[in-house]
Amino acid sequence: MIQPWPALLLCLLLGYVGVHPAVQADVERAAVRQIPLRSHSLSSPFLDSDMQSRYFEFGEDTIVRADQYIRLTSDRQAQSGWLFSRMPMTATNWMMEIEFKIHGLGHLHGDGMAIWLTEERAKPGKVFGHTDNFNGLGIFIDTYKNSRPGVVFPYVMAMLGNSSVSYDQDHDGKDNEMAGCSARGIRGTDTVPKKIRMTYYQDTSLKVELQYKAENEWTECFETEAFKLPQTAYLGFSAHTGELTDNHDIISVNSYNLHMRQNTGSSRSSDRGSKAQAKPYNPGGDKERGSWRWFLLKIVLFAIVVVGGYVGYTMYRASNRGSRF
Numbered sequence: 001m002i003q004p005w006p007a008l009l010l011c012l013l014l015g016y017v018g019v020h021p022a023v024q025a026d027v028e029r030a031a032v033r034q035i036p037l038r039s040h041s042l043s044s045p046f047l048d049s050d051m052q053s054r055y056f057e058f059g060e061d062t063i064v065r066a067d068q069y070i071r072l073t074s075d076r077q078a079q080s081g082w083l084f085s086r087m088p089m090t091a092t093n094w095m096m097e098i099e100f101k102i103h104g105l106g107h108l109h110g111d112g113m114a115i116w117l118t119e120e121r122a123k124p125g126k127v128f129g130h131t132d133n134f135n136g137l138g139i140f141i142d143t144y145k146n147s148r149p150g151v152v153f154p155y156v157m158a159m160l161g162n163s164s165v166s167y168d169q170d171h172d173g174k175d176n177e178m179a180g181c182s183a184r185g186i187r188g189t190d191t192v193p194k195k196i197r198m199t200y201y202q203d204t205s206l207k208v209e210l211q212y213k214a215e216n217e218w219t220e221c222f223e224t225e226a227f228k229l230p231q232t233a234y235l236g237f238s239a240h241t242g243e244l245t246d247n248h249d250i251i252s253v254n255s256y257n258l259h260m261r262q263n264t265g266s267s268r269s270s271d272r273g274s275k276a277q278a279k280p281y282n283p284g285g286d287k288e289r290g291s292w293r294w295f296l297l298k299i300v301l302f303a304i305v306v307v308g309g310y311v312g313y314t315m316y317r318a319s320n321r322g323s324r325f
């Protein structure tokens with residue numbers, strides 16, 4: 001004979017299991033919050049009243065036009081400039097959007113600029129104006145092809161340094177390339193604002209997208225495997241010119257901490273990296289979702305107790321009846 005109570009229990013359990021993934025997907029969608037990182041963002045007028053920047057420092061040939069840009073190199077030979085955050089990046093997962101402009105009057109242009117997340121800061125050198133044998137990440141926007149047959153320039157590439165590898169200057173970084181793409185049209189002064197967007201999840205990947213074909217049209221450049229940045233990594237920008245020249249301008253930098261919501265009780269891998277961080281401020285929505293699941297769990301537990309009691313009671317009566325016969 002089929003007992004009605006166990007069947008009901010099964011239904012309840014299936015109901016819980018069935019609902020669960022839907023709840024999970026909902027949490028997934030709402031899981032990432034973008035929190036602006038002022039310490040790693042920049043926009044006009046760049047400087048405060050003391051002609052200083054609270055969060056950034058610059059040097060060598062870098063000049064600031066408060067209403068327009070920070071110019072890492074001017075359109076002249078043998079220039080080298082840098083711009084670095086004063087504070088290291090503290091976000092485990094982050095997103096950055098950088099608007100820049102690379103332009104000049106000559107027929108041949110160079111050499112390009114770089115975006116850095118390195119242990120070293122404000123250390124001029126020969127890799128697009130920053131030091132070689134760096135520890136951390138370099139993203140190069142290389143505008144002049146020295147020697148890379150079959151590759152269209154400008155070329156955007158990522159290199160991960162560990163203090164002991166040198167930049168492969170002779171082959172435009174071919175030996176160091178973690179990932180890269182050609183981006184014909186990324187330099188110049190046409191009406192499309194040139195932007196690079198980097199999205200980094202420590203446990204997942206770094207994705208680099210470019211805007212240069214049309215406004216609000218993002219072209220994926222590459223997505224890497226997961227990798228870790230140095231514990232202390234500063235955000236920087238640098239550029240240099242040699243015989244060939246260009247202006248390399250930073251127009252704006254917008255950085256965001258990508259915060260995983262942590263109070264869902266799940267063990268998604270993306271949560272691991274951010275465990276050590278301070279709890280984000282927590283609007284009511286999550287608590288509601290959490291308490292709702294807890295409520296469901298309590299119903300199931302209650303059902304188990306009731307069913308257990310009923311089964312026990314039935315067995316007790318059956319055995320009593322048995323003993324009477």
Ligand SMILES: *[C@@H]1O[C@H](CO)[C@@H](O)[C@H](O)[C@H]1NC(C)=O
Pocket residue numbers: 162164165
């Ligand atoms: C640094 O990276 C290079 C190339 O990937 C590797 O050969 C070398 O062993 C690494 N050095 C250290 C100290 O990890």
